[in-house]
Amino acid sequence: MIRFRLGSVVGLSAIGVPFLTLIAPSWLTLMGVGPSWSILWLLPWSLFAGPVSGLLSGFALGLSLDAISLGDATYAPFLSILGLWWGYLGKRSLLFQRGFSLGLLSWIGSIFVSLGLWLQFVLNGTVSPVTLFNLWSFHTLLAQSILTGLMAPLICSLLLMCFKNYRFLPSSNFSRDSL
Amino acid sequence: MTGGPKLTTQRWRFWRRRWPWIFLIASLFIIRWSKGTGLLDVYAFITRPFWPGTSQQEWLLQGAQLEQKARLDLLEQDNMRLRRMLSLKESSKDDFFSLPVISRKSNGWWQQLELGKGKFAGIKNGSAVMGPGGLIGIVQSVTPTTSRVRLLTAPGSQIGVWVNRTKRHGLLLGMGTNRPRLTFLDKDSQAIKGDIVSTSPASTLLPPNLPIGVIQSIDANAVPAPHATVQLFASPEAIDWVQVQRLDD
Incomplete structure (x- = not known):
């Protein structure tokens, strides 16, 4: 029962990621660029659920984001690596669940994913070599990482709290590894 | 006395x-x-x-507009007849249908629109998408009930265009910024600031003579070919409905 409830909370919040990416509320943008919702969800989930779940859910999120974007580049490998890394961090210490750490981790993660996308654009030839260091990619990278880092303490800690509420109920008898 | x-x-x-x-x-x-x-x-x-008030002025303006519209219709019919004689691709207003924009990302890594109709409504990959003012993108993929548009500003967007004044072709490349880049095919482009950029009248992929934008600045000394920055007529940030071209095969 509790497992079902946790599963539904996780599932619903995860479905929110591609939906929010599609809705892209225009009032929540920094110079026209919105936050990276996938990172805002992936960070608390991997910290909570461990490296294997982090890796798999990062890959799953990457696939769903690739499905709703134009498709010159893929998110999946970068989100998987981030999920794995954050999973290990979450296993190691509870310190990473503090607000400031959440902000910093999501900021780094957003920069990592953005650099990955940008590298793919350059290698694909989508962005011509003449404009290798074009303003647009750095503008997007900076705006997205700053906004994600600013929103992370709020949203990630809220999600963490939600996950934990269902995790530590008295009759819960499953361990972190069973997820 | x-x-x-x-x-x-x-x-x-x-x-x-x-x-x-x-x-x-x-x-x-x-x-x-x-x-x-x-x-x-x-x-x-x-x-x-x-005195003749503003209302009378409006009547006069309306009359003038009506006259211009009638003239435009006549010219369009004439144009279509001539194009048919030359067996060129034709386009008319009836070939477009209106679709709502259900998701809009005009900035960031992906610059795309999602439209509220898809394969069931007869939309195909490669249809031209018009906003008020001019061309804004090309349909890139369709699902049964939605379709995805790659905006002209998106990195990787490439279409052949035509500068009417100089009668030269060029390639419009999306750069990610709000203004795409027009790369000329000739060394001597002869284009100047303010020239209108449209789709080519002899185009086979896109409908002919759709307005796209205005040349805003030109870098004539660029290598390997001179290029220009183009300001689009239609702004995708503020569009709720678009016109999509009906493709038949």
Whole structure:
């Protein structure tokens, strides 16, 4: 029962990621660029659920984001690596669940994913070599990482709290590894 | 003094009885000399409520617009007939249908629109998408009920365009920024700031003669070919409905 409830909370919040990416509320943008919702969800989930779940859910999120974007580049490998890394961090210490750490981790993660996308654009030839260091990619990278880092303490800690509420109920008898 | 007190009184009375006439005639003389000062002003003041007002101006403008629209329709028909004779690709207003924009990302890594109709409504990959003003993108993929548009500004977007004034072709490349880049195929582009960029009249992929934008600046010394920055007519940030071209095969 509790497992079902946790599963539904996780599932619903995860479905929110591609939906929010599609809705892209225009009032929540920094110079026209919105936050990276996938990172805002992936960070608390991997910290909570461990490296294997982090890796798999990062890959799953990457696939769903690739499905709703134009498709010159893929998110999946970068989100998987981030999920794995954050999973290990979450296993190691509870310190990473503090607000400031959440902000910093999501900021780094957003920069990592953005650099990955940008590298793919350059290698694909989508962005011509003449404009290798074009303003647009750095503008997007900076705006997205700053906004994600600013929103992370709020949203990630809220999600963490939600996950934990269902995790530590008295009759819960499953361990972190069973997820 | 001549006359006496009685005569003086009579003269005075004579003038006193006729001074309105004198005044009237004098003022008419003044008006006559000044070609109507006062009289025309009074006339203007009185008739001001009956002057042709803005409503009448609007009627005239409406009439003019109607005339222009009729002329445009005639010219379009004529144009289509000629294009048919030359067996070129034709386009008319009936070939487009309106779709709502259900998701919009005009900035960031992906610059795309999601539209509210798809394969079931007959949309195919490669259809041209028009916003108010001009071309904004090309349909890139369709699902049964939605379709995804790659905006002209998106990195990786490439279409062939035509500068009408110089009669030269070019390639419009999306750069991620709000203004795509027009790369000319010739060394000597002859284009100047303010030239209109449209789809090519001989295009086979896109409908001919769709307006796209205006050349905003030109870098004539760029290697390997000169390029220009183009300001699009339609702005995808603010569009709720778009026109999508109906493709038949």
